Amino acid sequence: MSPRATVTRQGSGPALFAASKAKPFSRERGNPEATNGALRNAAPRSRANAWVWIGLAVLLALFLAMPAFAQGVPAPTNPAVGDAVDRALGQLGGQAAGNTGQSGSLSLSLQVLIIMGLLTILPGILLMMTSFTRIIIVLAILRQALGLQQTPPNQVLLGLSLFLSFFIMAPTINQINTTAIQPYAAGKLAGTQMITTAGVPLHAFMVKQTRVKDVTMFAQMAKSGPYASSLDIPFSVLLPAFVTSELKTAFQIGFLIFLPFIVIDLVVATVLMSLGMAMLSPTIISMPFKLLLFVLVDGWALTMGSLANSFAT
Known part of the structure; x- marks a missing residue:
């Protein structure tokens, strides 16, 4: 026979409610049976969630790495790009074009620095x-x-x-x-x-x-x-x-x-x-x-x- 629960209401007499056939769930905080059941149910669920997140992270990493694998070797820069700055400065044009890429970039940086310095004093020089x-x-x-x-x-x-x-x-x-x-x-x-x-x-x-x-x-x-x-x-x-x-x-x-x-x-x-x-x-x-x-x-x-x-x- 299924268990029954009795609720006593003030002024209306006892009321009977049919309970479910499942094992009654205890709501007391100190019940060890309820705590162990909750832990047994939560452990498999947390491990499944962890594996799902790990799989998503691996797929995202592979997706981001695919364009990098498809890139080719970048072409070497042409030192002759500094000729425009050389012409504006009026010096060191041919030397910068004939040097290696590292020396050419150094010469280009030096020329840009000189030009920026001249631009600050050039108006005063021209006015004088x-x-x-x-x-x-x-x-x-x-x-x-x-x-x-x-x-x-x-x-x-x-x-x-x-x-x-x-x-x-x-x-x-x-x-x-x-x-x-x-x-x-x-x-x-x-x-x-x-x-x-x-x-x-x-x-x-x-x-x-x-x-x-x-x-x-x-x-x-x-x-x-x-x-x-x-x-x-x-x-x-x-x-x-x-x-x-x-x-x-x-x-x-x-x-x-x-x-x-x-x-x-x-x-x-x-x-x-x-x-x-x-x-x-x-x-x-x-x-x-x-x-x-x-x-x-x-x-x-x-x-x-x-x-x-x-x-x-």
């Missing part, structure tokens, strides 16, 4: 070799002579100097483009030849703006010369001489610009002293008169035109 130095100094002196500390701003002065420098250097830039850049782009000139050819117009421009006294001074310090013609002056001597001459010319032009504004300051200071207004700053009173004078004489046009004409000789 053009009319930019004289123009920016004159405009800065003009702003100070007017008594304006931040007007026009530095960005405006730099923009004016750059655009006026492009205007003044336009003939030289066109000559460089015609004689050096276009033949190099067409493959008619190598990198070193392009640099040498492009330096000729710049050399001629700087020689025209450099004083003989400055060239002689730096040539004596470098223990070189005398030179048969201006074309024989090396860039190592011409560059510092050109910058020195540009600074001197810029300060001379700045002095001439400063004179009329100094006169206005003196007149205003004298009038204020005669009126007994010694405590009043003459700069506050003289600034409107300076601006009025500068606008009436069309000062910006005169300044820009004078700077451009100063490079005509």
